[in-house]
Amino acid sequence: MVKSILLKKRPQGKPSVSDFEFVTEDVDLQINEGEILLETSYVSVDPYLRGRMSDAKSYVPPFELNKPIQSGIVAKVMASKNEKFAVGDFVSGMLAWKTQQTSTGEGLTKVDASNAPLSAYLGVLGMTGLTAYLGLNQIGKPVAGETLVVSGAAGAVGSIVGQIGKILGLHVIGIAGTDEKIELLKTEFGFDAGINYNTSKDINAELKKLAPNGVDIYFDNVGGPISDAVLFNINKFARLIICGAISVYNNTDIPKSISVQPFLVKNSALMQGFIVSNYAEKFPAAITHLSRWLAEEKLTYAETIVDGFDQIPNAFIDLFEGKNKGKMIVKI
Helix, strand or coil: CEEEEEECCCCCCCCCHHHEEEEEECCCCCCCCCCEEEEEEEEECCCCHHHHCCCCCCCCCCCCCCCECEEEEEEEEEEECCCCCCCCCEEEEEEECECEEEECCCCCEEECCCCCCHHHHHCCCCHHHHHHHHHHHHHHCCCCCCEEEEECCCEHHHHHHHHHHHHCCCEEEEEECCHHHHHHHHHCCCCCEEEECCCCCCHHHHHHHHCCCCEEEEEECCCHHHHHHHHCCEEEEEEEEECCCHHHCCCCCCCCCCCCHHHHHHCCCEEEECCHHHHHHHHHHHHHHHHHHHHCCCCCCCEEEEECHHHHHHHHHHHHHCCCCEEEEEEC
């Protein structure tokens, strides 16, 4: 029996379980020459998937209705007619939300469970870690002694960005949504300070106290009013890295925000959006750095692991309520 999760309809506002369809099929998957049979082990759920559920123009095509959704997955090779993969190998890559599927192996990377837990290849040693490392270094161009502010700091990318910032000698301030997450940032991830945006009466004023010399680098995962507050604190030649905008992904109306242009002009500041695939040629070097820091225990990571294939949609929806600490992963 093969289970699949399809996109039943395009969400209006915040996604709900009714936007997905669960299908169970009694099929005997056969592989042809050059193919492998995969059994899903771990599934990554990420905020960017919300954009692909819309039919709006974006950097990748939208998901098709009544077809399985795809995301980062770690899977085990159960049968192989491909000389590059052996039975028992684990691979990671973009795969369908299915308990089993066939593949030619194109776009898949072997991963080694003896080097790191398999789930790490969806997080710190996968696209999450690459996004943090490359966004901060390629756009932020950090210099030791500068101040870095990270929004969505207790999330998968944000928590790694802050740690890399500390490794590179930055003063790091994180913005997150609970006191528990702020404590996690400081005790587990080494952030210098944190702001709880749900209890802060004035993020702008609080940031001025925590960063009296201003903000040199802002790694933005959320957009909206939080990012507006950071703008009031940026320094001359500041670099604003736009990785995501989870606070507005589910808006059905055009979001209202202050104009960024005056802040950028008067500070000669750079604001640049990016997707990690822009830097694909730099992936191997980035993974080398991340792996070494992980082995040296300079880098750690948090995961929120949910059990059960049928829980994938709920885990995805929970991202928009901030229920995750670090990377949200579903274990099958």
